[in-house]
Amino acid sequence: MEKLAENFSFSGMTNREHAIFEVGIKLAALFHQLIGAPIKNDDEVMKKIADGLKESISCQPYVKRVDCEIKKMKEGMTQTYTKQHEFDYTYIQGRNLVAEVEVQYEDWIAIGKVEWISDLNYPLMYVKEVKQV
Amino acid sequence: MEKLAENFSFSGMTNREHAIFEVGIKLAALFHQLIGAPIKNDDEVMKKIADGLKESISCQPYVKRVDCEIKKMKEGMTQTYTKQHEFDYTYIQGRNLVAEVEVQYEDWIAIGKVEWISDLNYPLMYVKEVKQV
Amino acid sequence: MEKLAENFSFSGMTNREHAIFEVGIKLAALFHQLIGAPIKNDDEVMKKIADGLKESISCQPYVKRVDCEIKKMKEGMTQTYTKQHEFDYTYIQGRNLVAEVEVQYEDWIAIGKVEWISDLNYPLMYVKEVKQV
């Protein structure tokens, strides 16, 4: 099946490039799947949501490892996001997510990361490391 | 805060109707948040993903209880969805999801359910019960 | 088919209550489908994205009308969100969305709205009007 998939791909792609392509897919899948999920500032709730996502992304092709942490929300000073009242909770946004994904394609490993970069005001996805095994 | 929210609402709404409205919101939030998440036919993986969603939806206003089960995927006979090869996994679809949400608005409880109805070929969301406490 | 769907529903539900339930579903579907979509502060881009969502939600059962507007993003003062550089764009968030949905269930119409309420720091979904036709 992996062979069949290869037939569609640009023939000039190296294994290293395949690994880099795949890690891009996984970072974006993780981000767009999680954004918008209701959340509150409770460690156990955050952990369970992150664990669910981690298991989900781990199902995708070539994934070796997923680390995912949802960070506490601090913006919106009128709220604690701890359900002091019914509307005191929030949705997962780019600024609350830090995740790392490792994929292996043949003999190449690519590690990608998504995290909020304040100076960019942006959840940056980037390749952290590429190595041969 | 709940008071403030009420000011926006149609004044003719009863508490019972508020509960019914809120349970509609929760069922659709749950459905649209989960659809498209990668999954495989592994009980532990499915449970962790369902648990994450359950915690997430439980953060929303008026929610008392969320039960959520992801059912094994059987369609696609060329696949087992157990990662026999890299592409042997799938995405959560309407037919794999059964969930029940209970909300309480003042003295009224509404219980809503979403499940796949084969005769409709459709993931039906409906109110299962409404009761006063 | 509508008949078949009714069989699942709590028998005590009035048509008015069905309309209220359905409008809750539509507001949440609209919200969770749109959140996280890339966007920039360009009127034509915003209109096309809103139009696509409007068409999509209009496909759902009992929907008579969908109005949807994406409002310009002003937060994040280091950014204009007009692609002055590659990262100068953003994702649709609760605070950028105003939408109204009208559903009809038999002889009852329910109009629901979702909009950002600053005092709640929250994208509130509420029933704006319920009427018999």
Added chain:
Amino acid sequence: MEKLAENFSFSGMTNREHAIFEVGIKLAALFHQLIGAPIKNDDEVMKKIADGLKESISCQPYVKRVDCEIKKMKEGMTQTYTKQHEFDYTYIQGRNLVAEVEVQYEDWIAIGKVEWISDLNYPLMYVKEVKQV
């Protein structure tokens, strides 16, 4: 800003590899944003939804071109998905989506595609072409 983003990235990445990474991100963003959107078998509806998504993904960094087509749904023989009754519509799934994204990173262009591959029973994302300009 693009400079700042580069600082986070693995220093060994070539421009060609950056382009390949970015096109992976865009394909997955497009896929996960669209999956689950309500749809019916009406050319105009499908075109408007596809156009909205196209505009949205075009906002992302390095994107030069997005082509996106939603294909008619044929499975579920009890349904025409043309609103013959209230439940006769469906949700966008992997098998209904064909999209192509072109990104440019410095002097390198990568073209990626996502389409349903029956033999894989899977919406395959792959790099179709990589070229220097």
